[in-house]
Amino acid sequence: MNRPTRRYDGGVALGTGYDQQACHLARALEVVGERWTLLILRDCFYGVRRFTDLREHLDISRAVLTDRLDTLIEHGVLIREDSDGHPEYLLTEAGRAxxxxxxxxxxxxxxxxxxxxxxxxxxxxxxxxxxxxxxxxxxxxxxxxxxxxxxxxxxxxxxxxxxxxxxxxxxxxxxxxxxxxxxxxxxxx
Amino acid sequence: MNRPTRRYDGGVALGTGYDQQACHLARALEVVGERWTLLILRDCFYGVRRFTDLREHLDISRAVLTDRLDTLIEHGVLIREDSDGHPEYLLTEAGRAxxxxxxxxxxxxxxxxxxxxxxxxxxxxxxxxxxxxxxxxxxxxxxxxxxxxxxxxxxxxxxxxxxxxxxxxxxxxxxxxxxxxxxxxxxxx
DNA sequence: AGGTTTGGTCTGGTGAACAGACCGACCCGT
DNA sequence: ACGGGTCGGTCTGTTCACCAGACCAAACCT
Known part of the structure; x- marks a missing residue:
């Protein structure tokens, strides 16, 4: 399917300033430091896998949820798998870590x-x-x-x-x- | 001194949606989940205590640094102490946790x-x-x-x-x- | 007296989050 | 075959937060 990567590709990549840091903490925060991201992942640990379930449980806007899921997939924290014709979002090894x-x-x-x-x-x-x-x-x-x-x-x-x-x-x-x-x-x- | 709390008091408090969550993770993120906050705290663990040192090491804007320090103090993660006529920012017990x-x-x-x-x-x-x-x-x-x-x-x-x-x-x-x-x-x- | 350091505040521009409308694909009952 | 519901999004206008950079006051140095 090769869905386009949303995330404002024109501007400076997310962590303006973050990437100046030698420390790995900064790079970790570029992946999981955005608003909502850790709450989404917590729900994934609980076994939530569907877009709608995440959206309803977190009361998060659809656009932001889409953006976060794309970012997490892009960085190998989640994978999208089709089950039943609907996508499911699953933690990878890196995500479980x-x-x-x-x-x-x-x-x-x-x-x-x-x-x-x-x-x-x-x-x-x-x-x-x-x-x-x-x-x-x-x-x-x-x-x-x-x-x-x-x-x-x-x-x-x-x-x-x-x-x-x-x-x-x-x-x-x-x-x-x-x-x-x-x-x-x-x-x- | 009782400095005014900056943080857009007109709007909804920081975590719109966050506070709907029963989970304590959401409340933790209201305190330390904002951009830069964890990097500031990491530096505090390293022993950085001065405004200017934080600013130069992190390459963060003065306004944002002021805001983050105020927020952290307000939530009891840091305390401001005057040493030498200049403020120092120190981790509290909660901060060290x-x-x-x-x-x-x-x-x-x-x-x-x-x-x-x-x-x-x-x-x-x-x-x-x-x-x-x-x-x-x-x-x-x-x-x-x-x-x-x-x-x-x-x-x-x-x-x-x-x-x-x-x-x-x-x-x-x-x-x-x-x-x-x-x-x-x-x-x- | 003038310059420097420190620790800020203020402002204008820009990017990101929000609510809410819209939308196509699919399923299900009739 | 048709209408309605669900699922997984996209789009839009408005609000909010972040940024660079200008400005500023107090303290200290020379």
């Missing part, structure tokens, strides 16, 4: 902004133990990959309840990276 | 964008061992706090050499969070 960043930032937000109650809890799928603040499973003594985690709602979920498909699916425990909606149907419940 | 995020994102950029050579290497100050990709010291078996780390240039530093004071100071090993420039003088030499 972003989990520690997303997890640690989320933990930081949990402790240092408004209320200490976690909105989501994560447990190691193979042994059932909850992981600690640096992502370790105390039973196994290791840091599980995201695909071995199960998300479930925590005590901080009550506020600001949303009613979209993704939010409803995440009201129950869910294995990370497994699809959150099957085709188009509503979620069992 | 962002180190895992910055470190993991930097590691990701190192491996997944252009070249596998680390620009900076980190070693545990108390034992001298280099820390691994998840921040652990193999000798001590723990994850050292950033104040116990020493930064030094790695093999990937060669490209894009900069000549500002901060870049020159970081050409030698440096204990994290200790001031990178003493008052106004050039760095020893």
């Amino acid at each position: 972003l989990w520690p960043t997303i997890f640690s930032l989320s933990k930081w937000g949990e402790r240092h902004t408004s209320g200490p109650h976690p909105a989501r809890l994560f447990s190691h799928a193979t042994c059932g133990t909850d992981i600690d603040d640096v992502g370790r499973c105390h039973t196994c003594g290791e840091v599980p990959d995201p695909e071995d985690l199960v998300v479930r709602p925590g005590p901080g979920t009550n506020a600001m309840r949303r009613s979209d498909r993704v939010a409803r699916a995440l009201e129950r425990p869910h294995r990370m990276l497994t699809p959150i909606t099957t085709a188009a149907g509503p979620i069992t419940g | 962002l180190w895992p995020t910055i470190f993991s994102l930097s590691k990701w950029g190192e491996r997944h964008t252009s070249g596998p050579h680390p620009a900076r290497l980190f070693s545990h100050a108390t034992c001298g061992t280099d820390i691994d990709d998840v921040g652990r010291c193999h000798t001590c078996g723990e994850v050292p706090d950033p104040e116990d780390l020493v930064v030094r240039p790695g093999p990937g530093t060669n490209a894009m050499r900069r000549s500002d004071r901060v870049a020159r100071a970081l050409e030698r090993p440096h204990r994290m969070l200790t001031p990178i420039t003493t008052a106004a003088g050039p760095i020893t030499g």
